[in-house]
Amino acid sequence: MTDPVIVASGLGRRFGETVAVDQLELTVQAGEVFGFLGHNGAGKTTTIRMLNGILTPTNGSSRVLGLDPMADGPHLRTRTGVLTETPSLDERLTGRDNLAIYADLYRVPKDAVKARVDELLTGFDLYERADDKVGGYSKGMKQRLALARTLLHKPEMLFLDEPTAGLDPVAARQVHDMIVQSTRQQGHTVFLCTHNLVEAQRLCDRVGVMEHGKLVALGAPRDLARQLVTNLTVDFEVDAEAVPAALQELEGKGITTSVAQQTGTISVRGATHSAIPDFVNLLVGAGIRIYGVTPQEPTLEDVYFALHGEQPVQRNSAEVIQ
């Protein structure tokens, strides 16, 4: 990790009364896969547009790859590749024409165009259909062609707006591999907008969560989960015969437990990460021997719902214990 490649300061955009992006403060490091999450209409696409200098912000400023997107847009865009939300392909042209024309627009060296186009068509498994009109492609083929177009000029930085929406699992996997390869092997930076939380968790070094144009959470998926998720499940391994005693101890404090198995595992639900040591103390204090404590790692999905408060709020065990 070296210099930040994206710095947004107070970046904002209004459309009439609608505040699409509000006072965005954000830094993304080179080589990072940064996940940008949020509900429909949260302001993700608008942010990508501003960071690439194709939409003027109403407030604040940004620098991308050291350039001011509004002043140096064309130069900046030779170094970024953007996969738009809709593939934005010319359906009346062939796959090959779509790529060849954009290769000229992206200033791919003239004598390299043909080889580069063929390479991408092959890489994205479109070679056989390259001379068919795009209008006849399946949704997944269109998405792959759009991705290929994004990579024509070997950009240092990729903005991918929901790259796997509508792809089958195999194709989605290819996209994931491509993202991993371009960051881990080539040091490129990826700014990934997605609604797919499993995808974000798997790929992203850090994520930012947008809500109504505001960034409401920012950090590594794991850290966010620890901070924000209050309904963690923690498994305690105790002696089988100690289970009733342990349950009594916990339930006496009003802590929600789930089925105590005969094997001697008790699951405590609705915990926070920071309350785990308190549970251990409580049980040890009651003379119960603990063989193992396994917090079930919360997922980004848990974070997402915690932020949007859309899951029934469970009792917070940490409060109960203190």
Added chain:
Amino acid sequence: MNWRAIQALMRKDLKVVLQNKGVVIPIVLLPLILFIVIPGLVLFIPSATSSANNNDLAQLMAMVTPGLRDQLVGLTPDQAGAVFFLVYMMAPLFLIVPLMVSNVIAADSFVGERERKTLEALLYTPTTDGELLVGKMLSALVPAIIVSWAGYVLYSVVADLASAQLMERALFPNPLWNVIALWVAPAAAGLGLTSMMLVSVRAKTFQDAYQTGSLVVLPIVLLLIGQIAGVLYFNIWLALGLGLVLWIIDAVLLFYGRQTFHRSELIARL
């Protein structure tokens, strides 16, 4: 200006445009009818039935302006009819070609692009706003001018052939039409384009834009009626003046069109 990008934009626009039937009709059918079918019909049919008499000539002479009357003096009724029709009546009709061709291509390029949702990817390319605009303008202007000039050549041949028996010497090419083709037609193509740039700000679909845009032929129709009604006639001076007026209108419309052609506004209007 990055000419490679501009060429790529033109290549893209033309490949796409030529697959739109709504565009191909004015580009191919209109010149075909205007430059081949009409002169053919009008000239071959009457000569076969041998027709015009002095009475017809007198009627024609009474109708047109004195300036035009001077041009027709000393011709036989058939000759006067041919000259009147082929040289003077067809002059304003000829201008419909550059006007419509650029208008309809611009409708597809400026509005159709948005309708097909292909504009966004284009805006993310390293092209400048100026290059995008020049690319789109040339996509409309170059074919309009080429079709017009090819049409002029074709029309000259057809009209000369059709009137060969009647006239002592070839009617085309002639200085009036040279001025119209070289000076007025490009300006008319410009009008078709620049008026569409303004229409494109509001129009949602290609069809909308095409319908509204084609209203620009109305001034041409007025010229045509004016000539029949004896209010004016197409001489070189009128052509030079008309060209000048059109170029000025083009410049003004282009100025306003350029104001609306910024990435940020284009994307916000998607």
